[in-house]
Amino acid sequence: MKCRILIWLVIVCITITIAAMRYQPGWLQTGILTLTQEADALLKVAAAQNQANRQLQNNVFWVLIGTGKREEALAEATNKLVARLRDNAAITGLKYRWLDDAGYEEEWSLLFPLRQQLLTFRDRDLIEKQPEQVVKNRLALLYSPQSAGLNLEQDPFGTFRHYFIGKQELRARIYNGIPVQVQGDRAFSIVQSTVAAVELGGNIQTPLLVLREQLQSWAEKRDLRLLAVGAPLHTEYAAASAQQEIRLIGMLSIVSICVLSLLVFRSVRPLLLTLFAIGCGITSGLAAVIALLGQMHILAFVFGTTVSGLAVDYAYHYICNRMRPGVASDADVLPGLLLGLVSSCLSFFVLALSPFPLLRQIGVFVGAGLIGAWLTVILLFPAFLKLHTKELTIAEKMPQLRVPYYPLLLALILTIGVAAFPSIEFGDDLQLFYQPPEFLVADETELDDLFPDRPESFYFLVQGKGWRQLLEREWKLVRELEGLKAEGILENFRALSVRFPPLRVQQGDWVLNQNFYKSATVRGFYTQLGYSATDAERLTAALQEPFQTITLSDWISVAGEQYKELWLGCEEDNCASIVKLYGLKRYQALPESITGVVLIDPARKVAAVMSQQRDLIIRLIPLVIILVFLLTALSIGMRRALRIVSLPVAVVVTTLALIVLSGVAINLFHVAALLLVFGIGIDYAVFSQMTKSLERNYTMLAIGMAGVTTLLGFGLLSLSATPAITEFGRTLAVGIILTLVLVLLFFSKAVESDNQ
Numbered sequence: 001m002k003c004r005i006l007i008w009l010v011i012v013c014i015t016i017t018i019a020a021m022r023y024q025p026g027w028l029q030t031g032i033l034t035l036t037q038e039a040d041a042l043l044k045v046a047a048a049q050n051q052a053n054r055q056l057q058n059n060v061f062w063v064l065i066g067t068g069k070r071e072e073a074l075a076e077a078t079n080k081l082v083a084r085l086r087d088n089a090a091i092t093g094l095k096y097r098w099l100d101d102a103g104y105e106e107e108w109s110l111l112f113p114l115r116q117q118l119l120t121f122r123d124r125d126l127i128e129k130q131p132e133q134v135v136k137n138r139l140a141l142l143y144s145p146q147s148a149g150l151n152l153e154q155d156p157f158g159t160f161r162h163y164f165i166g167k168q169e170l171r172a173r174i175y176n177g178i179p180v181q182v183q184g185d186r187a188f189s190i191v192q193s194t195v196a197a198v199e200l201g202g203n204i205q206t207p208l209l210v211l212r213e214q215l216q217s218w219a220e221k222r223d224l225r226l227l228a229v230g231a232p233l234h235t236e237y238a239a240a241s242a243q244q245e246i247r248l249i250g251m252l253s254i255v256s257i258c259v260l261s262l263l264v265f266r267s268v269r270p271l272l273l274t275l276f277a278i279g280c281g282i283t284s285g286l287a288a289v290i291a292l293l294g295q296m297h298i299l300a301f302v303f304g305t306t307v308s309g310l311a312v313d314y315a316y317h318y319i320c321n322r323m324r325p326g327v328a329s330d331a332d333v334l335p336g337l338l339l340g341l342v343s344s345c346l347s348f349f350v351l352a353l354s355p356f357p358l359l360r361q362i363g364v365f366v367g368a369g370l371i372g373a374w375l376t377v378i379l380l381f382p383a384f385l386k387l388h389t390k391e392l393t394i395a396e397k398m399p400q401l402r403v404p405y406y407p408l409l410l411a412l413i414l415t416i417g418v419a420a421f422p423s424i425e426f427g428d429d430l431q432l433f434y435q436p437p438e439f440l441v442a443d444e445t446e447l448d449d450l451f452p453d454r455p456e457s458f459y460f461l462v463q464g465k466g467w468r469q470l471l472e473r474e475w476k477l478v479r480e481l482e483g484l485k486a487e488g489i490l491e492n493f494r495a496l497s498v499r500f501p502p503l504r505v506q507q508g509d510w511v512l513n514q515n516f517y518k519s520a521t522v523r524g525f526y527t528q529l530g531y532s533a534t535d536a537e538r539l540t541a542a543l544q545e546p547f548q549t550i551t552l553s554d555w556i557s558v559a560g561e562q563y564k565e566l567w568l569g570c571e572e573d574n575c576a577s578i579v580k581l582y583g584l585k586r587y588q589a590l591p592e593s594i595t596g597v598v599l600i601d602p603a604r605k606v607a608a609v610m611s612q613q614r615d616l617i618i619r620l621i622p623l624v625i626i627l628v629f630l631l632t633a634l635s636i637g638m639r640r641a642l643r644i645v646s647l648p649v650a651v652v653v654t655t656l657a658l659i660v661l662s663g664v665a666i667n668l669f670h671v672a673a674l675l676l677v678f679g680i681g682i683d684y685a686v687f688s689q690m691t692k693s694l695e696r697n698y699t700m701l702a703i704g705m706a707g708v709t710t711l712l713g714f715g716l717l718s719l720s721a722t723p724a725i726t727e728f729g730r731t732l733a734v735g736i737i738l739t740l741v742l743v744l745l746f747f748s749k750a751v752e753s754d755n756q
Contacts, residue, residue, distance in 0.1 A: 008379040015372075019287035026197075027295045060208060060230030062191040063447060064219060071187045075175035077222055078189040084215065085193055090207035093194035095561075097177045106558040108164060114548050115160035116517075117510035118501070121482050123159045124509060127516050134516075135525045142529070153539060156525070159513075188450060195232045206236045227443040237437055241721055242298045249716045254278075256712045257312060260705050265319065265387065273385055274315040277376045281311035284372020285365035292364055293357075299722065300361035310344065310366070311373030313683055313706040318377050318385070320702040324695065325389045330382070336690045339635055340683040341374045343628050347679030350620050351672060356613040359672060366676075410650045410742070417653030420660045427665030428610035435721055455494075458601035460579040467552040470575040471502040473596040477579060480591040491583025496566050500555050510547045517543040614668040621675055625649060628682055636690065644689050647742050648681025655735040669728040677735030680710065688743050707740045 064081055066074040078096060085091045111118065119127070126134050138157050155161060173180050180189050195208060212228040219226040254275065261271040289296045314337055321333040348370065351363025460477060464470030474497040484490040501509070516522060517540050526536035556567050568576040584590070590599060625645060632641035652674050659670055684703055691699035714736060717729025 002383075004379040005383055008375065011375060015284065015287045015291070018291045022291045022294055024294060027290055028301070029295055029297050058194050058197075058232065060193050060195055060228060060232050061447070062193065062215070063188055063227040063229070063450065064191070065186055065188045065225045065227065065450075066223070067185060067187060069187075071173055071180040071182065072175045074187050074189055074224070075178035075180050077219075077224060078178050078180075078191065079176070081215065081219075081226075082191055084218070085191065085211075088207070088211055090196055090211060091193045092196055094191060095193075096189070096191040097179075104560065107555075107560065110550065110555065110558050111164065112154075112160065113545075114506070114550070115155060115163075116513040116543070116545055117506040117547060118163045119159055119509045119512070120162050123157075123162055124512065127159075127512055131516055131519060131521050135521055138525065139528065152529070153542070156522075156539075156543070183450060186450075195230075206240050208233055209236050227447055229440075229444050229447050233440055234436060237440065238722075239298060242301075245720050245722075245725070248719075252716055253709065253712055257709050260708060264701065264705065265323075267387065269384070269386060270315075270319050273381060274312060274319070276380075277315045277373045278311045280376040281369040281373030285367075285369030288368030289361055289365050293361060296361050296365070297358055299724070300358050300365060310370055310680065310683070310710060312709050313340070313702070314370075314374050314377040315381070316702040316705045317687060317699070318381050319387065320698040320705075321695070322385060322387050323390050323701075324698055325391060330378075332695065334378070335635075336687050337374065337378070339632065339690070340686045341370060342631060343682040343686060344679040345370055346628055346631075347624055347675050347682070350617070350624055350675060354613050354616065356609055356668075359613060359617075359668075362672070410646050413650045414653050417650070417657035420657035423660050424656075425660075425665045426611070426614065426667070428607045428614060428667045435723055456581045456584055457603055458599060459581060461576060461598045461600050462579060463574065463576045463596045463598075465575075466573050467570065467575050468503065469596075470577060471497045471500070471552065472504070473594065474577060474579065475502050475505060476594050477591060477597050480594075481579070481581075484589060489584070489586050489589045490581065493579060493581050494562065494566065495579040496552070496563060496577050499559065499563055500552060503549065507547060514544055610668040614666075614671050617668070617671045617675055621652070621671070621678065624675065624678065628678075632686075640689055644682065644685040647685040647688075647746070648678045648739070651681045651735055651738045651742065652678050654738055655731060658734055659731065664727075667724075667727065669724045670731050673728045673731035673735070677732060677739070680732075680736060681739045684739055684743050688746050703740075703743055707736060707743075711736045711740075 062081060062085065064074060064078055066077070082094055082096055085094055123134075126137075134157055141158075173182065178189060180187050208228075212226075212233065215228070216226045257274060257278070258271060261274055262268075265271065286296070289300075317337060318333055324332075345367050348363050348367035351359045352367060354360050354363065462470060462474045462477065464473050474495055478493070478495050478497050481490060481493045481495075485492065497505075522540050522543075523533070523536045526539055527533060531539065556564060566578045566580065568578065570576075581590075591597075592599075629641055629645045632644050635641075636644075655677055656666075656670075656674060659666065664670075684707070687699050687703060711733060714729055714732035717725050718733055720726050720729065
C-alpha cells in the first residue's frame with residue numbers, strides 16, 4: 001500500500017513541476033478569434049491578426065448623443081465624461097480631441113514640402129483630364145463664404161489640403177477642442193478609451209459593464225444618451241457568464257455526487273474519496289493543458305469540467321466492487337477499469353490531435369483528467385477505502401423486459417439511424433461561440449446607424465520584400481478598391497499607400513503638377529484674380545519645386561494613429577501592412593489574385609476551420625471504432641468485443657439521427673459530442689459485458705450512479721447561454737440516456753438468460 005501511495009506522490013510531483021515550468025501569465029484566454037490563430041501556417045498572417053485583435057480587444061468607444069441644437073452643451077458634457085472615465089481604474093488611455101492632436105502638425109510639417117507630389121484620386125483625375133475644371137472650382141470657392149484660409153501661393157488649388165484633411169473638415173464642429181458631429185437632428189461626440197485586460201483569475205469582475213451602467217444613468221440625468229461599444233465589454237460579459245456556468249455546472253454535479261454517495265454508501269469516507277478523485281482529475285487535466293499547450297480558452301475549461309462526470313465512473317466502480325461480500329481483490333475490477341480507461345482515452349485523445357485549438361484543449365484536458373482520476377482510484381483507494389459489505393439484489397428486482405433478440409434490436413436501431421443520414425445538413429458559424437446580450441447589441445446597432453461605414457471585421461494583409469515593394473503591391477489593391485468605391489460597392493477603405501503612395505506614383509503626380517503649373521490655364525487663374533502677367537509668371541515658377549523623397553519609416557514616425565495601426569513593420573526585410581475596409585455591400589466583389597495580398601476574414605476563417613475539423617472528426621469516428629474494437633478483441637476475444645462496440649455505435653448513430661430529424665444543422669460540436677458519447681458508451685459497455693453474474697448487482701449500481709452524475713454533468717451544459725456548449729450538452733445528454741437504456745436492456749437479457 002505504501003508503495004502505491006509513493007508512486008502516486010511521485011507522479012503528482014512530476015506533473016506539478018512540469019506544469020509550473022510551463023506556466024505563463026494569461027494562460028486562460030477569452031478571445032474568440034484566438035481559437036484559430038494556432039492553425040495559421042503564415043507567421044505574418046498570425047501577426048496581422050494579433051495586431052488587429054489587440055486594437056479591437058483593447059478599445060471601447062463611448063458615444064454621447066444629444067440634440068442637434070445643443071452642440072456646445074454636448075461638448076461640455078463630453079469633457080465631464082472624460083473626467084469620469086479618467087478617474088476609473090479600468091481605463092488606461094483616452095482620445096477625444098480628434099482634430100487637436102500635435103501629431104497632425106508634425107505630419108503636416110513633414111509632408112508639406114512634398115505637396116506637389118501628393119494628390120487625391122479625384123484631384124489627380126481632374127488635373128490630368130479636366131485642368132480647366134480645377135481652375136473653375138477654385139475660382140468658385142474663392143468667391144464663396146468658405147474661402148477663408150486658402151493659400152494662393154503655396155497650395156493655390158488646395159490639392160495638399162484635400163490630400164491631408166480629406167473629409168475631416170466636413171464631419172465635425174469644434175467646441176473648445178471637442179469635435180461634435182451632427183447628423184440630422186442629432187449631435188454626438190466620441191471618446192475612445194483603451195482599457196485594462198480582463199482579469200481571469202479568482203472571481204471575474206466586470207468593471208467596464210458596471211461603468212457603462214453608471215455613465216448611462218449619469219447621461220440620462222442630463223437629457224443625453226450614452227452608447228458603449230467595444231470588444232472588451234463582450235469579453236467581460238462572456239468571461240463572467242462562463243465563470244457562472246462553470247460554478248453552476250460544477251456545483252450541481254458535486255451536489256448530485258454527494259447526495260447519491262451518501263444515500264447509497266451511507267458513509268462520508270467514500271464520498272470524500274470520490275470528490276478527491278474528481279479533484280485530481282480536473283487538476284491533472286489543467287496541468288496537462290498548461291504543460292503541453294501552454295494556454296487554454298475559457299470555453300475549453302467549461303467543456304472540460306464535465307470530466308467530473310466521467311472520472312466518477314472509476315470511483316463508483318471501485319467502491320461498488322468493494323461492497324461485495326467476500327475477499328476483495330483488484331483482479332475483480334482492474335481489467336475492466338483499465339480497458340474502460342484506454343477505450344475512453346482513445347476517443348478523447350483523438351480530439352487532442354485536432355489542429356483546432358479548442359478541441360485540442362478539450363481532448364488533452366479530459367483525457368489527462370481521466371488518467372489522473374484513474375490513477376488516484378487505483379493507487380490511493382485500496383489504502384484509504386473502508387466500507388461495510390452489503391448484499392444487493394438489484395438484478396433480481398429488475399422488470400422482466402423480455403428482450404430475446406438483443407443483437408437484432410441493436411441492428412434495427414442502427415438501420416433506422418442510418419436511414420436518417422441522407423437528410424443531414426451541416427452548419428458552422430462563429431455565433432456558436434457567443435450569443436451577445438441584447439443591451440450591447442442595441443448600442444452597436446445605433447452606432448451603426450450613426451456610422452454606416454464602420455470598419456468591417458475582415459481586412460487585407462499586404463506583404464512585400466522591403467517597404468517599396470509593399471507599397472507597390474498595396475497600391476494595386478488600392479486602385480481596385482477605389483473602383484469599388486466609384487461603383488458604390490464599398491463606402492471607404494484605409495491604407496498606408498493612400499497617405500504615402502509608392503515613389504513611382506509620387507513621381508508621376510509631381511510631373512503632372514509641374515506640367516499643370518506651367519500651363520496657360522494656371523497663369524490665367526492668377527490673372528483673373530488681378531495679378532499681373534509678371535506676378536503670374538513668378539508665382540507659377542515658384543510652384544515648380546524639385547522632387548523630394550522621404551522613407552516610409554520617416555512618415556510612420558509622425559503619422560496619425562489611424563495609419564500607424566495599419567503598419568506591421570518588417571522582419572528581415574519582410575514587411576507587412578493592413579488595409580481596412582468600410583461599408584462593403586457585396587463580399588464577392590473584393591479583388592483576388594494580387595501578389596502579396598491576402599484577405600483575412602476571422603469570422604469566415606473560424607467557420608472554415610470548424611467545418612474542416614468537423615469533417616476530420618467524422619472521418620476519425622470510424623477509425624476510433626475500429627481501433628477500440630481491435631484493442632478489445634485482443635483483450636477479451638472477437639465475439640465479446642463485437643458486443644461491446646455495437647452498443648456505443650448504435651447509440652452514436654441513433655443520437656445523430658435524432659439530431660437530424662429535429663431539423664438542426666450538424667456542426668463541429670455535435671460531432672465532437674458524438675465522439676465523447678462513443679467513449680462513454682464504451683466505458684459502460686465494457687463494465688456491463690465483463691461483469692460476472694455474482695458481480696452484476698454491483699456493476700449495475702455503479703453504472704446507474706455514474707450515469708446519473710454524468711447525465712447531470714453533461715446535461716447541465718444544455719442550459720448554457722453559449723450555443724456551442726448548449727449543442728454539445730444536448731447531444732451528450734441524448735447519447736447518455738440512450739446508452740443507459742441499452743445497458744438496462746442488456747442486463748434484462750442477461751437476467752433472463754440466468755433465469756432460463
